[in-house]
Amino acid sequence: MKAAVLKSFGSPLVIEDVPEPVIGTGEVVVDVVATRVLSYTNEVFSGERKYLLDLPVIPCGGGIGRVRAIGPDATKLTIGDWVLCDPTVRSRDDTVSPDITLQGISARGEGGMRLQKYFHDGSFAEQMRLPTENVKRLGEMTSAEATQWCALGTMLVPYGGFLAAKLQPGEIVLVSGATGNFGSAAVAVALAMGAACVVAPGRNDKILADLVRRFGDRVRPVKLTGNEDDDREAMKRASPGPIDCAFDIMPPSVSTTVVRAAIMTVRPYGRVVLMGGVGMLGGAGLELPYNWIMRDCITIHGVWMYPPDAATRLIALVRSGLLRLDHIEATEFDLDHANEAVAHAAANAGPFKMTVIRP
Secondary structure, eight states: OEEEEBOSTTSOOEEEEOOOOOOOTTEEEEEEEEEEEOTTHHHHHHTTTOOBOOSSBOOOOOOEEEEEEEOTTOSSOOTTOEEEEOOEEEOSSOSSSOOEEETTTEEOHHHHHHHHHHSOOOSSBSEEEEEGGGEEEOOSOOTTTHHHHTTHHHHHHHHHHHHHTTOOTTOEEEEETTTSHHHHHHHHHHHHTTOSEEEEEESOHHHHHHHHHHHGGGEEEEEOOSOHHHHHHHHHHHSSSOEEEEEEOOOTTSOHHHHHHHHTTEEEEEEEEEOSOTTTTSSOOOOOOHHHHHHTTOEEEEOOSOOTTHHHHHHHHHHHTSSOOTTOEEEEEEGGGHHHHHHHHHHTOSTTEEEEEEO
């Protein structure tokens, strides 16, 4: 089969023929129809992000496809089913604190690397092999619709954060990073889950106005100035009531003061979700006042990805019409132009934009 292979950090992908994946016990092989290209994929491939990745590798995870082969432990899947390929692979021998690898993207720690060496290759290929539990049925759809369904990979990240924080209908959410790709997805997901409104801070007036255009007055934009105290008060004033949950998904390049200004807007007994990249590439970590956390009874959730059942629940949100995918702008590439797709994703990152490879 044809695949795009990353042979060393800093080198372009090589498009070549590789052996087809061989199914094992507890596994499924999927024909990949469409797979998204993360906006920071170029930073992973260059080595800038310092992700743990065993090379050479067919990179990138997730995607939409059709079941090609199933093992004896699959009782609901059938050949030809349309499925979401969930890249968050967990070790099966410790359900309390499993090791995790993001298939074809990154691993967490030594155990995650051991897992990655087995579930090694990702979705930049005509086929991929996954654990049975990572293949989620989508229901009937057309091949053309597969591109839009790739947006689930972006939506799932903030959805996992809001599940951890037990977001309830009618609550007020603040999204730190609302003008970015994952942040704008967080706005859409929070509203789909029933948030009364979302406070959306940012520096880009055009993007803030577009969020309001898309979602109406349930989005409360705030133009940031860079002054931590002033920005915090402006975010509080923009909210129609006490902020129940502050969600951060800022990238590594953002100052810790920007993140702190946003998350310290939550009310007493409020919740904070940290899913961004502050300090990931070195530099100062996020400093939060001990007394504020203790006296205001703040709950802080560090969340990496999402629980195993999140994808199925998010698919149901889309199928119900509560979460829409049709407003996402997608640009498609074939597998032969995978390097161009990576460059396009980096140059065209932003809210409700997506680059997709269709092998």
